Amino acid sequence: MTTRFTKDHEWIRIEGDVAVVGITAYAAEQLGDVVFVELxxxxxxxxxxxxxxxxxxxxxxxxxYAPATGEIVAVNDALEGEPAKVNDAPEGEGWFVKMKLSAPAELDAMMDEAAYKAHIA
Incomplete structure (x- = not known):
């Protein structure tokens, strides 16, 4: 399960035939307390x-922003009632969407975890 990161602080992780997308812990920390998410x-x-x-x-x-091109196949409805999940577990239960990728090769140009950590350092 490889996670890739964008310079805009989104993460994308392939799980089976779908990609799960959210914002990074760094982004959640910079935002402060999340009060609303529009999916x-x-x-x-x-x-x-x-x-x-x-x-x-x-x-x-x-x-x-969408880290890759594709179709939204699921959204994290739990965030409507509990937007703080984004702060509590931004790279876990605080995910935003699941998508079917139309161009998986786009992930190749994204940062891995080490490169992302260097980017935010």
């Missing part, structure tokens, strides 16, 4: 780098 519709097609979701915290509202 896309299931079935929506997203392009790599395009807006996929919105996360609002006590400090700011921020777009979450």
């Amino acid at each position: 896309p519709e299931i079935g929506k097609s997203v392009a790599q780098g395009g807006e996929m979701a919105v996360v609002e915290s006590v400090k700011a509202a921020s777009e979450v």
Whole structure:
């Protein structure tokens, strides 16, 4: 299970035939307490780098960009009632969407964990 990271602080992890997407712990920390998450519709097609979701915290509202091109096949409905899951487990239970990738090779250009840690250092 390989996780890749974007310079905009999203992560993407392949699990079987879908990719799970969320924001990094660093991004969640920078945002502060998350109070609302707007998720896309299931079935929506997203392009790599395009807006996929919105996360609002006590400090700011921020777009979450699609780390890869594909179709949204599931959203984390738990975030509607408990947006703080994004802060509590940003790279676990606080995931945003699951998607079917149309261009898996896009992941090859993304950072691995070591490169991402260097990026935020």
